[in-house]
Amino acid sequence: MSRPLLTVERLEARHGLLQAVRDVSLEIDDGETLALVGANGAGKTTLLRTIAGAHQPSGGRVVFDGEDVTWAPAYRRARMGIALVPEGRKLFPDLTVEENLRVATAARRPGRWDVDEVLEVFPLLQPLRRRHAASISGGEQQATAIGRALMANPRILLLDEVSLGLAPVVVEGLYRSLAGLSEAGVTIVLVEQDLSRAMAVASRVVCMLEGRLVLEGAAGELTREQVTEAYFGLAAGGAR
């Protein structure tokens, strides 16, 4: 077995006095799709942001492709191939859709993904290329945010609640696109509130509760009950 693409070792992260991530260790292999589930405030977003370099850890290590990136600035991690689609999309509102995509060439990772390729995967963006990002719908913004992350030709794509607030039909389309990405070999970590959807697309599921990892297993082997119990902290002692 080759070494994992991403290793998180005993990671700790806090927001002021609040400990958001506690002693989290996790390995993610090249090409897998990992679903990260848990209730609001379980620390999922902080974990993703710490991996991407948008949040400083208070302890532990993040190793990407054999290199310790725990203290590397976010832009360096983007240039190594870590891309985060942040919660709330965080597009640049005054830039057009196409400019939002092109900005990510700052990661200097040429590859399969360019503007044309993104527009092919998200054809809904084609007529919006010159529209300002602030003036398009939520689903269109989400597609732009994912496209922007792809423009960096990432080796690992971290998706934080990409379906939040979107119409079901739009979510359906997004997930079809994600399945395509996974087939193309992109490693994906997915934070998703919808358990059944998460378990359907992921090869592995981990569940967080109050900052800790409380359950981890292959998507096919975990039952919905097991995950639900871990989700709400009902598993007595659990896998802590």
Next chain:
Amino acid sequence: MSWIDAVVHGVLLGGQYALLATGLSLMFGVMRIINLAHGSIALVGAYMTFLVVEHVGISPYVALVVVIPGALVVGYILQRTVLERSLRAGDLVPLLTTFGLLIVIANLLQYFFSPDVRGLSSGGIGTANLQITSTLTVAWFDVLVLGIAVALLGGLDLLLHHTQLGRELRATAADPDTAELVGVNARAVYAQATAIAVGTAALAGVFYAMRSNFDPTSGPTELIYAFEAVVIGGIGSLWGTLVGGIVLGVAQTVGAQINVQYFALAGHVVFLSVLIFRAVRAAGGVRVLRRAMS
């Protein structure tokens, strides 16, 4: 001088103010830094040009070939060493830092160049005039400065909207944390913005020095005009800066047409009026204020 003359000369003078204001506007737009040392940096550009002219014996226009690249490098270093640190310390710290810089620059200039008043020759074009009508004459130098201001703003506009650096600048201005997440080195982008701002300040300072004499304390005067142009034109808008410079210039020359002593005063009055108008509008308009006061 007729009223029309006053307006035409005001528009041309506005070119000088817009040129001075460009770097100030850029730094505020991208980094939210109000650079109180902007006028002093322009003044340093004038002194450096003076130095090259004195020692090498070339025209100030040729000296720009050395001075502008030097200013770009100084701007980059200034950001990476001083401003970057102060930005991390909160919103007010850059204001204090640049105020300190203003004082340091004035004292250094005094130390190295003495408090004597200096001048830069504007060459043959400085005395050449363009006869437009039998009564209206404009100086070619003023036309040149306005042309440079328009070209500079146009160039910056192209840079901001049609290059990768421009996209990175605008993205970083909007949201530096997210820009970093997509691979933008925000600190390097900031440093490039400051380099451009300092370069344009030096350029503006040289042309200002050809227009009027300068001494080590001239920085704040240049800052005031630049600042007023930026505020009148709308903060953070490049073409607004040109409009602001022109409005300021026209206010001054029209003021001087009424009474020569009103030159500077008229500019300040327009600036204050714009500020008050904006403040009233932000507070919900005159009617709301009147109700609040009754």
